[in-house]
Amino acid sequence: MEEVELVDHYLYTKDHEWVEIDGETATVGITEYAQASLGDITFIELPSIDDEVEQFGDFASVESVKAASDIFAPVSGSVAEVNTELEEEPGLINKSCYEKGWIAKIAIADIEEKNSLMTADEYQNFLVSSG
């Protein structure tokens, strides 16, 4: 499969979420591969502030013109902030999945969990091997 656009310093999950870890905060979104597969996103159900989430547990959901899909938390913690702009304009995820289309920030409970995530290179290889 073709190379997809990735951000080098982000970490990735097998379910096609990305996470940017900055100290004790993890900003979470979905990858270029995920947004392209979903197609135009028309709805997002965001988590609530202070929701406790578990690593790889579902914490948000999206609907696109093609399908509905759950989004899983890359790390455990509590939801600190959500991107409310997406409620009015979920298509931001299609337009800018790594920046303006971020979904939520999680206050990280256990920084060691990042070891079970993939680097950009590892994720790229994962896409190639599974695609």
Add this chain to the structure above:
Amino acid sequence: MSITEQNLLRTPLYNAHVALNARMVPFGGWEMPVQYEGILTEYEHTRNGAAVFDISHMGEFIVEGDLKESSLDKIVTMRLDDLPVKSSRYGCICNEDGGVIDDCIIFRLEERKWFVVVNGATIDKDAAHFQKHLTDKAVFTNVSMDLGKIDIQGPQSRDALMHLVPEIKSLEYFKFDYFTLCDEENILISRTGYTGELGFEIFFPWDKTEKLWQKLLNNDTVKPAGLGARDILRLEAGYSLYGHELNDQLSPLESGLSRFVDLDKDFIGRDYLLKQRQEGLPQKIVGFISESRRSPRAEQKILSENEEEIGWVTSGCFSPQLGKGIGLGMVKTDFAKRDTKIFFGADKTKVPAIISSRIFYKSESIKS
């Protein structure tokens, strides 16, 4: 017939779709483009400009013979005896039990010659039904694999098509005529469509269809659109899709097509429909609008305000016009009233919605 990925049928435009990087999907036994650039972009282009759709998978039959003597009149639900030549009419083909075998458009080519357009997934079933019920006074020909079909739809479709066929200008809604197009003579062009916009359907020789496709796309205002956009367009316009709003277990009355059923004439399934009309319909198709951007999906449940199960979603999508989810659903008649509050969803989700007209969007262009 069971269909596997290995024996999907391809339209004459398959290579053209692949060249345009279309995403191809199985659809009713055919390998069809679901999108090119993106579903919403293609949707917007159809509502505001002009888009071309490959509809070559649809089936076409020619029936030669007198309407009554051939028994064609008994096979379809709509009135045909008053249909003028060069006009077309929409209706259903019913089984003895009043269920819908297919929906179709019939074109009156001549006083005693008819052109029947049916769905791609049901060609074999429909052809067998016609051959079984037509009398020996009819000559039946299945020309489905001889004719490709391109629909050009959108408020600018007439201007775009006039570049190739200036005479198209005066063609009226649900009328058709024959034109010379791309050096081919006697091409049937009909002013009909499935998007709710001004539009034309072009029937073209199968092996020359790609030439027409390229010619139409040479115009900068014309873009290709796939089945994904087509489904949103038809749903906003309130049109039925066979296999969703219509099937052989549901009567056309339940499916909300009574104005395409002439109960004053004799046709297969009529007795059942008369009985159903007399006794009252147990269920009906309704339109409904989600209170949010959350969209219904086919086969989800519909619940009443008291969370009693009252039906199912037959089609659903996000409506760009309304900025909300919209759907069609089959519900118990007691609940089929405008402004009734309902819920749709699967086990986990329960989304509030309101029953509405099934026509979610009316274009100014369609009859212009």
